[in-house]
Amino acid sequence: MRHRASAAHVPTAAGAGIAITGVTKTFVSPGGVNVAALRGIDVHAAAGSVTALLGASGSGKSTLLHLLGGMDHPDEGSILVGETDVARLSRRDLVRYRRTVGFVFQHFALLPALTARDNVMLPLVPYRTSFDQRERAEQLLDSVGLGDRPDALPSQLSGGQRQRVAIARALIGGPRLLVADEPTGNLDSATGAEVVSLLLKLREERGVTVVVATHDEALAERCDQRVRIADGRRIGEPEHDAAP
Template identity: 60%
Template sequence: MQSSATTSRGAAVAVSGLSKAFPSGDGGTITAVDHADLDIAPGGVVALTGPSGSGKSTLLHLIGAIDVPDAGAITVAGTEITASGRRALARYRRTVGFVFQRFHLLSALTARDNVIAPLLPYGKRGAGLERATELLAAVGLAGREDALPSQLSGGQQQRVAIARALVGEPGLLLADEPTGNLDSATGTEIIELLLTLNADFGTTMVIATHDPGIAARCDRTVLLRDGVITRVE
């Protein structure tokens, strides 16, 4: 990898008074995130934990600007994204890496082209080829660059998804249950990989997980219940 890959360049994240509600089936509302406050240091690895429906995914989506809060502020790398316009938010999303429980790989593309895919709308395929090859090697898939998703195991597909999340050199990576579709041994390998990449790249990581073993490996654990942050360890 390039020497800059070992330099910490993670983004600081500050969440203040963040709230988000959704309509419920009975005509009321469900508060998914309720006046959340959270500070994450550059290069930190934070686990969001709590039962299903506690607000973990919603908080990730708000930080990643996939969704818009009803109230509160989110500041990433010194920029308040909740005060940004549509174009600025689109630029911001390109600085964030996303890893989901479902791998969301394009079945007709090779592993290398899946990694490059986020760069294609910006005419950067050529520049991304070398980086994609380096990232696939970094996630343990050297020699599998031309494999289709159907030729890869679930764990290998998630490794491709992680490489894809890193191809834009993000300062922040958001992972929503990244081991949820994997067996326990493969899930452990994926978390070990994420922690190794954090050490190598310095990318700030926020990981939503039900697994207390995964949370224990992170720098800090944030417990949510009914949208409220009840404990930070």
């Protein structure tokens, strides 16, 4: 993997601190049954830190990431990201807020017909920017170790390389927050470890705040703090390392 200092040339707003307080979310399933996905959860994360969300399947990790990323509203509670209470934003302001968040998913979600470069540029296509989007995409590919593969199609890349393209895409808007839902779930452990190293490197180089849902304890151990969730509630003592 090539790591060059070019990431420093891509400007990024400083990471946002996070304060999630008393958040609840209940879904009503088609049969009319209520599912309480989150039952009063509190999570705090320092600006520029990496937080792991751990918990069994169905414990509420993805729901919390969706709320944090402004993809949905909680029923109760507040979600401060920097100065913004995401829980109080109107639908229209949520759309604007989402542009300040980078999303990474388990299944990469790359468009198969587009090159790595075009996939990275995709989130910006509807917008005019003060910088050259193509050049920015190439710098980001370089900073995730794929500077020599801008023209590769997803089918020509390994799983780990595809995830690195997805991370570059998540960064193109200069997000203050990166939300990753099981980003190593489809990767073998060595490749997964490389992706985690990349997330930690990005935190170091850009100061972006990262929240990552995972089942992988080894991954979580490398993060700055671990938040354990069971049935929509926080369990155990806060576990964090020294401030980054």
